[in-house]
Structure formats: structure tokens, C-alpha cells
Amino acid sequence: MPSERVFALIDCNSFYASCERVFRPDLANTPIVVLSNNDGCIIARSYDAKPYVKMGEPYFQARERLQRHGVVAFSSNYGLYGDMSERVMTLIESMVPACEVYSIDECFAELTGVPGDLLELGRHIRTKVLRCTGIPVGVGIASTKTLAKLANHVAKQHQERTGGVVDLADPLKREWALRKTPVEEVWGIGKRLSRHLRVLGIHTAMDLSLAEPRLLRQQFSVVVEKTARELAGLSCLELDDAQAPKQEICCSRMFGMRLEHLAPIREAVASYTGRAAQKLRAQGSWCKRLRVSIRTGIFNPHEQHHAQAALVELPYPTNDTLLLTRAATQALTRLYRPGFRYSKAEVLLLDLCPAGQFSGDLFAPAQSARSEQLMAVLDQVNARYGRETLRSASVPQVADWAMRRELMSQAYTTRMDQLWRVR
Known part of the structure; x- marks a missing residue:
């Protein structure tokens, strides 16, 4: 008879806060919260910060309370979190037969047929990830993915008793967890x-x-x-x-301030288009259409509201940042209306298809080989020296409209000029 299926869920503990602690060992015993875009709301909390603030609470309302209790706040450092996630997942993949990355901070592993004590394997995974990346994880093991998720939850809730690893293969343990x-x-x-x-x-x-x-x-x-x-x-x-490759790719950001003039909004749209195009090439896809939208703030009753979007048919399927940027900024010019204070822009790439797997008009233009070579060089340089080292001329090096992140930590692992220094 085939052996019973065995799954494990490996989940990083308070992932965003743990990433900040890796490079700030002085904060090992200090409560930490991480803020959303423009330092708006609390989106992540370390375990010891939970008694002082609710998830999603506006930061300006909680600021004094957090300072009073010694809670340290950080702006979202998505570049750091993404890089640390990749390191954790790569390490886990090297220790299990098969792995499914479920989110930025958790993955499922297939352990069916793995010999030996699975609890000991879970402890080994936990120890190695902590030693090699500095990120603590919990491990839940069970015969189904849902039970593995439950086992992981129990491991976190009772970490002192379980050591962060729980195996629900034992019927008595499984029954206890289900009842509780x-x-x-x-x-x-x-x-x-x-x-x-x-x-x-x-x-x-x-x-x-x-x-x-x-x-x-x-x-x-x-x-x-x-x-x-x-x-x-x-x-x-x-x-x-x-x-599976994404069917749509979106890049959307709130501006760091209200924008009334077309020029800075055009810079923002060009920047968002460049980021979306990079994601497009990373999954090996081309784009046939794009959608650009802008809007004002929606909560201030004393401001005039305006929101509009435009759909652009591209001349041919492409992954060329320059062509996509030109199409997006031209559409923006049609959308913009003077006299409004805009707060957000969005670029959405649509009708995605794998490179070379689309049916085009025999007599229509197509993306040139030179363009593909240019995009390959662009991605290679940015992968080696940091995002937007090479970029469209429409995107400034320092932007006044950029998202407010006044409390952001350094890009310790993704920028050469911000490497961790040990004195």
C-alpha cells in the first residue's frame, strides 16, 4: 500500500519584524511594528508588540502610545523583505524533496516517504534557517495541507512547549488540536x-x-x-x-504628496511602468495591452474628486520598457485634468502571453531583436547593481513624489552602498 501523504508548512515568525531584527541585534528584545505605504497603518507586528497596537491601526493615532511603551516603528522595506524571503525559501528547498512557496513568508513542503523522525527534521529545518538567515520559523507537520497549517498554528501558539515544531500524525495530538x-x-x-x-x-x-x-x-x-x-x-x-505565470501585472502606488501638475505624475507613471515591465520579463511574458489610471484622494470631503482610466492597445506584443512607457505616458496626458490634486496612479499590464506563443498579423510590426537584447542588458545591470541603476530617462533618480518612508531601514542586502557594517 502507498504510504500516507505527509506535508509540512514552514512559516516565518513575524516576518517583516524579524527581517528588521536580523540587522539590528540591539532590537532582539524590543517590540517592533512595520507600517504600510506612506507610513499610514500598522501592517505587521512582532509578537511582543501585539498587546500595544491593533493590526491596521493608523500610525498617527498609535504613535504616542508606541513611543510610551518603547515600540520601534519601521517603514516598509519591501526590497529587503523580498530578498530575505528568497534566501529562506531557497534554503528550505535544499532540505525537502518538493516545495511550494505559498506566500512571502511561508511554504508547503512534501515529506511523503522521507525516512526517519519527521519531528527531528522539522527541528533541523528550523535551526538551519535561523542560523543561516537569522529568521525564526515554525514548522507544522501533518497528513494534509490544512492539518499542516493547523499544526503550524499550534507550534506558534505554544512555542515554549513545542519548540516551534508540531507533528499531528499522532491521533491524540490531532484530536486535541482540532478541539482547541x-x-x-x-x-x-x-x-x-x-x-x-x-x-x-x-x-x-x-x-x-x-x-x-x-x-x-x-x-x-x-x-x-x-x-x-x-x-x-x-x-x-x-x-x-x-x-503559474500571472495573467495581469499591476504596479500601483500612493504618491508621497498630492500632485497637481502633469510632469511629476508622468514621472511616477513612467517609474511604475518600468517596474511592471521588469516583472513581465521576469516571468517570460509579453504584453498586448495596458491600462493607466489616476485618481485624487477619496476621503477628504473638501477636495474635488476625479478618477479616470485609459486602455491602450499596443502596436504589437512586447516586453520593451521604452515602448510601454511611451504608451503609458501618452495615455496619461489624455487623462490628466488641471485643478485636481492627484494622490495615486496605477499601471496594469493586460493580455499577457508567453514569448513567442501568440498569433499576430503577418503584416503587422513586431518587436525587434535589438530591443530584446537591450532589455536583457537592462535586467542584467539592474540585477547586479540594484533596481533602476539603468532606467528610462523619464524616471528621475530622486523623486519628490515618491512614497513617504521616513522610518525605513537600509537596503542591507540589495544595494552596495547600504551593506551592513560591523564595527
Whole structure:
């Protein structure tokens, strides 16, 4: 008989805050929060910061309280977090047979057929990731992906007792975890759906695992049915080995200030287009259309509101930053209206297709080989020396409209001029 499926979920603890602590060992025992774009809201908290602030709370409301309790705030340093995530995931992939990166701070691993003590393997993964990257992780092991997620949750909730690793292969441990877990904390359920489940008498993960799957499918969806079956120990969700290419690529940012003139908005749109084009080339795709939109703030009743978008048909499928930027900025000129104070722009690349896998007009123009060579050199230089080392001339080196990140840490791992210095 085939061996029972075994999955593990490896999840970084307070990932954004942990990234900041890696290069600030003086903050090892200091509560940390990380802020959203333009330092607006709290989007991440270290475990010891949770008693002092709610997730999503506006920073200006919490600032004095955080300072009073010695909580240190950081602006979002997405470049650092992305690079640290890649290091963690690469390390995990080297220790397991197969791996699915689920988000920036967590991944599923396939452990079916792996010999030896799986708890010991989980501890080895945790120790090696911490030693090599400085990021603490929790490891949950079980026979299904949903149970592995639950095991990881238990590992984090009872870290002192579990050492950050839990294996729910033992039926007694699995039953205890299911009985102790409220249904809203089950992966994929949430608070809104849990209210409907509670009407049916389903209050815990155990209740959901014992519910009739077919009835759950009729009343809710196939997703809820699969969740119940997975909690009962029947594997319904496979490991996704490779992430499918995106069908749309978006780059959207709030400006650091309200913009009234066309020139700085054009610079922002050119910058966003360049970033979107880089993502496009990274997944080996070409773009047939793009959409540009701008809008004013929506919360100030004393400001005039304006929001408009334009869809642009490109002359041919392309991944050329220069062509995409020219099309986006020309569309922006048609959208812009004087007298408004704009707060946000967005560039959306649409109708994506793999390079060489599109049906074009035999007599229509096509992207030249020279353009492809130029884009390859652009990406190579920026990968080696940092993002936007080479960029469109429309994008300034320092922009007044850039997103406010007054509390941002250094780009310790992605910029040569900001490498970590040890004295």
C-alpha cells in the first residue's frame, strides 16, 4: 500500500519584524511594528508588540502610545523583505524533496516517504534557517495541507512547549488540536464564514471535521467541503510545484504628496511602468495591452474628486520598457485634468502571453531583436547593481513624489552602498 501523504508548512515568525531584527541585534528584545505605504497603518507586528497596537491601526493615532511603551516603528522595506524571503525559501528547498512557496513568508513542503523522525527534521529545518538567515520559523507537520497549517498554528501558539515544531500524525495530538481550535481560525474559513457555520452548530475545527462533507458543499462550496475532508485526514489539496505565470501585472502606488501638475505624475507613471515591465520579463511574458489610471484622494470631503482610466492597445506584443512607457505616458496626458490634486496612479499590464506563443498579423510590426537584447542588458545591470541603476530617462533618480518612508531601514542586502557594517 502507498504510504500516507505527509506535508509540512514552514512559516516565518513575524516576518517583516524579524527581517528588521536580523540587522539590528540591539532590537532582539524590543517590540517592533512595520507600517504600510506612506507610513499610514500598522501592517505587521512582532509578537511582543501585539498587546500595544491593533493590526491596521493608523500610525498617527498609535504613535504616542508606541513611543510610551518603547515600540520601534519601521517603514516598509519591501526590497529587503523580498530578498530575505528568497534566501529562506531557497534554503528550505535544499532540505525537502518538493516545495511550494505559498506566500512571502511561508511554504508547503512534501515529506511523503522521507525516512526517519519527521519531528527531528522539522527541528533541523528550523535551526538551519535561523542560523543561516537569522529568521525564526515554525514548522507544522501533518497528513494534509490544512492539518499542516493547523499544526503550524499550534507550534506558534505554544512555542515554549513545542519548540516551534508540531507533528499531528499522532491521533491524540490531532484530536486535541482540532478541539482547541475555533472554526474561524481554520485555514480558508475566516470570521464571516464561521458565523454561518456556527448557526449549524460547527464551533471548532473538530466540529467541521465531523460534519457531512456533501451537505457543506451544497450549503457553502466545494472549498469548504475539501477543508472538512482535509481536517478529517483525507488529502484533497496537492502541492503546486510551480507558480503559474500571472495573467495581469499591476504596479500601483500612493504618491508621497498630492500632485497637481502633469510632469511629476508622468514621472511616477513612467517609474511604475518600468517596474511592471521588469516583472513581465521576469516571468517570460509579453504584453498586448495596458491600462493607466489616476485618481485624487477619496476621503477628504473638501477636495474635488476625479478618477479616470485609459486602455491602450499596443502596436504589437512586447516586453520593451521604452515602448510601454511611451504608451503609458501618452495615455496619461489624455487623462490628466488641471485643478485636481492627484494622490495615486496605477499601471496594469493586460493580455499577457508567453514569448513567442501568440498569433499576430503577418503584416503587422513586431518587436525587434535589438530591443530584446537591450532589455536583457537592462535586467542584467539592474540585477547586479540594484533596481533602476539603468532606467528610462523619464524616471528621475530622486523623486519628490515618491512614497513617504521616513522610518525605513537600509537596503542591507540589495544595494552596495547600504551593506551592513560591523564595527
